[in-house]
Amino acid sequence: MAVLVDEKVREEQELQQKRSSELKQEIHDALDNTTLARTLGNFCKTYPGRRLKSYEGIDFEGNREKIKEVKSYAADHVDEMIEKFTTNCEKRGGHVFHAHSTEEGMEFIRQLVKEKGVKTIVKSKSMASEELKFNHVLGDDGVLVQETDLGEFIIALEGNTPVHMVMPALHLNKEQVADLFTEYTKVENKPIISEEVKTARKVMREKFITADMGVSGANVAVAETGTVFTMTNEGNGRMVGTLPKIHLYIFGIEKFVDKFEDARYIFKSLPRNGTCQRITSYISMYTGANEVVLDKETDEKGPKDFYCVILDDPGRRAILAEPEFRQMYECIRCGACLDVCPAFALVGGHVFGSNVYTGGIGTMLTHFLVSDERAEQIQNICLQCGRCKEVCAAGLQIPEMIMKLREKSAEEHPNNIKKFALDAVSDRKLFHSMLRIASVAQAPFTKGQPFIRHLPMFLSGLTEGRSFPNIAKVPFRDIFPTMIQKVPEVKGNIAMFGGCLLDFVYTDLAQDVILDLNSIGYKVDFPMDQACCGCPASNMGDVENARKEAEINIEAMHAEDYDYIVSACPSCTHQIRQYPTFFEEGTEMHKRAVTLAEKTFDFAKLFVMLGGLADEGDGKELKVTYHDSCHLKRSLGVFQEQRDLLSHTKGVEIVEMQDSDQCCGFGGSYSVLYPEISAPILANKIENIKETCADCVAVDCPGCMMQIRGGLDARDIPMEVKHTATIIAEKRGLR
Amino acid sequence: MSMITDELYECFKTNLEAVGGSCVRSSKAELGKTVANLFKGIDIADACLVESPLFAEAGVKAAMEAAGIETHTDHIRLHGETDKGGISEAQYGIAELGTLVQVSDNIDARIAAIMPEYYIGVVKGSAIVPEYDEMFFKLAQLPEIPGFMGFITGPSRTADIECVSTIGVHGPLKLTAIVVDDE
Ligand code: SF4
Numbered sequence: 021m022a023v024l025v026d027e028k029v030r031e032e033q034e035l036q037q038k039r040s041s042e043l044k045q046e047i048h049d050a051l052d053n054t055t056l057a058r059t060l061g062n063f064c065k066t067y068p069g070r071r072l073k074s075y076e077g078i079d080f081e082g083n084r085e086k087i088k089e090v091k092s093y094a095a096d097h098v099d100e101m102i103e104k105f106t107t108n109c110e111k112r113g114g115h116v117f118h119a120h121s122t123e124e125g126m127e128f129i130r131q132l133v134k135e136k137g138v139k140t141i142v143k144s145k146s147m148a149s150e151e152l153k154f155n156h157v158l159g160d161d162g163v164l165v166q167e168t169d170l171g172e173f174i175i176a177l178e179g180n181t182p183v184h185m186v187m188p189a190l191h192l193n194k195e196q197v198a199d200l201f202t203e204y205t206k207v208e209n210k211p212i213i214s215e216e217v218k219t220a221r222k223v224m225r226e227k228f229i230t231a232d233m234g235v236s237g238a239n240v241a242v243a244e245t246g247t248v249f250t251m252t253n254e255g256n257g258r259m260v261g262t263l264p265k266i267h268l269y270i271f272g273i274e275k276f277v278d279k280f281e282d283a284r285y286i287f288k289s290l291p292r293n294g295t296c297q298r299i300t301s302y303i304s305m306y307t308g309a310n311e312v313v314l315d316k317e318t319d320e321k322g323p324k325d326f327y328c329v330i331l332d333d334p335g336r337r338a339i340l341a342e343p344e345f346r347q348m349y350e351c352i353r354c355g356a357c358l359d360v361c362p363a364f365a366l367v368g369g370h371v372f373g374s375n376v377y378t379g380g381i382g383t384m385l386t387h388f389l390v391s392d393e394r395a396e397q398i399q400n401i402c403l404q405c406g407r408c409k410e411v412c413a414a415g416l417q418i419p420e421m422i423m424k425l426r427e428k429s430a431e432e433h434p435n436n437i438k439k440f441a442l443d444a445v446s447d448r449k450l451f452h453s454m455l456r457i458a459s460v461a462q463a464p465f466t467k468g469q470p471f472i473r474h475l476p477m478f479l480s481g482l483t484e485g486r487s488f489p490n491i492a493k494v495p496f497r498d499i500f501p502t503m504i505q506k507v508p509e510v511k512g513n514i515a516m517f518g519g520c521l522l523d524f525v526y527t528d529l530a531q532d533v534i535l536d537l538n539s540i541g542y543k544v545d546f547p548m549d550q551a552c553c554g555c556p557a558s559n560m561g562d563v564e565n566a567r568k569e570a571e572i573n574i575e576a577m578h579a580e581d582y583d584y585i586v587s588a589c590p591s592c593t594h595q596i597r598q599y600p601t602f603f604e605e606g607t608e609m610h611k612r613a614v615t616l617a618e619k620t621f622d623f624a625k626l627f628v629m630l631g632g633l634a635d636e637g638d639g640k641e642l643k644v645t646y647h648d649s650c651h652l653k654r655s656l657g658v659f660q661e662q663r664d665l666l667s668h669t670k671g672v673e674i675v676e677m678q679d680s681d682q683c684c685g686f687g688g689s690y691s692v693l694y695p696e697i698s699a700p701i702l703a704n705k706i707e708n709i710k711e712t713c714a715d716c717v718a719v720d721c722p723g724c725m726m727q728i729r730g731g732l733d734a735r736d737i738p739m740e741v742k743h744t745a746t747i748i749a750e751k752r753g754l755r
Numbered sequence: 756m757s758m759i760t761d762e763l764y765e766c767f768k769t770n771l772e773a774v775g776g777s778c779v780r781s782s783k784a785e786l787g788k789t790v791a792n793l794f795k796g797i798d799i800a801d802a803c804l805v806e807s808p809l810f811a812e813a814g815v816k817a818a819m820e821a822a823g824i825e826t827h828t829d830h831i832r833l834h835g836e837t838d839k840g841g842i843s844e845a846q847y848g849i850a851e852l853g854t855l856v857q858v859s860d861n862i863d864a865r866i867a868a869i870m871p872e873y874y875i876g877v878v879k880g881s882a883i884v885p886e887y888d889e890m891f892f893k894l895a896q897l898p899e900i901p902g903f904m905g906f907i908t909g910p911s912r913t914a915d916i917e918c919v920s921t922i923g924v925h926g927p928l929k930l931t932a933i934v935v936d937d938e
């Protein structure tokens with residue numbers, strides 16, 4: 021038995037390793053694709069500004085609430101939506117088929133196509149049809165299926181899958197498109213975009229005119245009226261719905277809203293988030309068997325053959341059944357989450373995605389609707405930076421859901437190598453002694469040395485384009501007892517949670533935090549039994565170890581005895597705030613977790629809260645640019661306090677860098693798993709920093725500090741990187 | 756029905772121009788001439804016209820024919836394949852977006868607006884609403900939603916190759932809205 025289990029574990033490991041190295045290859049290929057880098061890079065760079073402009077005068081937050089409201093209503097009443105839509109569409113002469121699986125849906129369509137003698141089909145964009153493998157199945161039956169969306173047409177010629185949900189052919193340049201067109205049309209096509217667009221018009225025009233059937237995807241389906249909506253820019257959606265005598269809609273149950281006017285919220289955000297347009301060229305609404313010309317020679321008109329296939333497969337039901345993922349129903353497929361994603365900007369959707377859905381939300385959609393295996397690979401690409409959440413049209417908790425996916429797969433297929441490292445982290449003694457050994461023998465931290473494998477992931481990140489910091493010779497836990505805290509009038513007591521980087525690498529920073537707090541009347545304690553916060557374990561989906569670490573820290577920090585807990589690492593703060601979710605409500609542990617979570621603050625926030633904002637400082641000029649940590653800005657909502665602290669410090673001048681809240685690529689364990697992606701993200705950050713010509717980069721996260729210092733160092737840029745707490749300590753002469 | 760204010764017209768025009776369309780204003784009496792001039796201005800020799808009470812009253816077809824434009828009012832599906840121009844009346848407009856709104860199941864109106872390379876959409880000034888939301892409410896309150904309704908905002912466009920915005924794909928390459936002053 022034991023042998024069998026071992027065998028299985030080994031096989032599993034081998035398979036995972038194989039997949040992971042395949043994914044690495046995909047990453048390299050994507051990074052080598054210069055067209056992708058240029059177009060996607062440009063697009064993603066200009067996107068945030070263009071998007072904001074398109075929202076002028078629009079209450080984005082308010083609209084997002086409305087989208088959530090109308091879509092969650094539909095989710096809660098999904099059976100009623102299907103029934104109402106069916107009744108109303110049929111009342112108007114349409115036919116509705118309720119497909120309980122992709123196979124059932126496709127079989128219905130095959131029969132319909134056969135029965136009606138359909139030979140050629142023109143199709144506008146439909147992601148649901150990709151799930152049915154529509155083109156493939158009907159192609160095998162000898163039916164000609166023509167993609168009419170320009171991007172879809174191009175990738176169909178290439179035999180590829182979409183690289184982006186909204187812009188499927190971003191990875192190809194005009195020269196490649198010209199070659200594909202030349203091959204297809206058998207006449208030479210020049211690599212001039214406007215000419216290529218003309219070719220597409222010409223080629224497709226013929227197909228539109230002669231096609232027997234048009235196929236559309238819906239952006240929205242209204243239950244109350246039986247109306248389906250399609251939004252396009254090219255006009256292909258219109259042609260598909262105007263010329264052929266048979267018109268087939270394919271859409272999933274997630275497209276429903278109840279009332280006609282509910283749709284207006286969606287079309288307010290969809291074009292703005294999708295393509296930074298206030299509205300697209302066309303929005304078409306079809307209700308039942310609308311009019312068509314039956315015979316162009318006699319000009320005879322009549323109702324068209326109008327069909328709707330509603331996809332209600334087990335994957336979609338599984339989304340609705342899982343409380344943590346149910347919100348996916350509210351996604352309007354605008355693609356904004358891809359456009360702001362630093363990982364997506366680098367590798368695109370062929371890597372960060374599956375053959376149908378791409379990016380962060382695409383990872384979840386892939387898991388439920390396309391391929392669980394593929395999702396398991398790509399879920400690790402997410403940096404957990406949280407940018408996607410900010411722009412999401414429906415306010416989806418994308419990073420949190422990705423984390424849940426990781427947890428799910430960690431439970432189902434524990435990867436023993438990863439787990440070994442995490443077990444070590446959660447074994448406080450083992451971990452701490454490992455780090456001590458490491459500090460004595462720095463050599464093992466060199467890449468390729470055997471020891472590195474056994475180090476916690478987030479510390480083993482010696483990668484290209486970044487130097488690794490030295491482990492402190494004396495850890496902070498040994499320095500702390502020697503510190504003398506001079507606080508004449510004690511206003512309160514604070515316990516410091518150090519986290520691994522403060523304890524073992526940046527011990528000076530830990531001292532600065534204490535000096536700063538002393539200066540405003542607070543004494544600081546450093547509970548010795550504290551361990552790793554558990555963030556690396558959580559990041560890898562290892563709930564078991566994360567919970568173990570939470571327990572150790574709840575016990576160690578003993579929050580009941582202090583007024584506040586201070587942390588100088590936002591990832592630790594964020595993690596500690598999550599502790600209550602690890603325990604069942606009503607239990608003692610839960611109660612204590614809540615106490616700890618409620619008392620824990622990040623340095624800048626707490627320092628300002630306790631009256632630390634003051635016009636002090638040595639007055640010596642220091643030009644500072646500030647980098648926002650993903651966790652601090654987006655998870656904890658702190659971005660103003662640090663800036664206030666710095667700008668009130670005499671001598672400090674703040675110069676904002678471009679995209680100050682764009683991830684630095686550290687992402688916890690991330691830079692180790694995917695240095696290929698992390699390195700260019702860092703390079704971008706360094707560029708933005710360089711442009712400010714500042715003397716110093718201020719940060720509030722030791723992870724960012726490590727990453728950015730390493731990046732500057734590797735490029736020989738003599739700029740300092742300092743934590744806000746250190747700048748205050750130095751400028752106020754507290755050291 | 757009240758007349759469109761200059762301000763609302765300017766708003767409609769500005770927004771339509773911002774997406775690559777053009778916009779002119781005309782009295783009912785001048786409508787035929789305006790249409791004919793627009794078509795002639797870019798050498799359009801044949802066009803599909805979808806009749807409406809407004810067009811009939813203003814004599815649009817006659818004016819086009821007088822200007823030598825071959826004008827088709829039937830077999831539009833067939834002529835749409837070759838005619839370079841298309842003209843129909845839109846039921847509403849949205850000023851804040853420069854959008855023409857079709858609220859009619861008439862298939863000819865849909866064909867004339869999508870197949871030819873140059874489309875002229877005519878809308879009564881009094882039928883232009885300031886805002887998108889208002890338009891949606893109007894549509895939602897219709898006693899029955901027609902088989903087809905559609906928004907058209909500027910000519911067709913794409914950015915599918917290298918993210919370069921290019922005008923004119925499967926729909927019109929050019930689009931003009933004529934706002935007709937109500938009398
Ligand atoms: S959290 Fe960051 S890396 Fe992850 S999907 Fe969202 S934007 Fe991308």
Ligand code: SF4
Pocket residue numbers: 293350351352353354355356357358381411412413414415416418
């Ligand atoms: S998750 Fe949000 S941002 Fe991403 S496609 Fe869906 S609605 Fe748009």
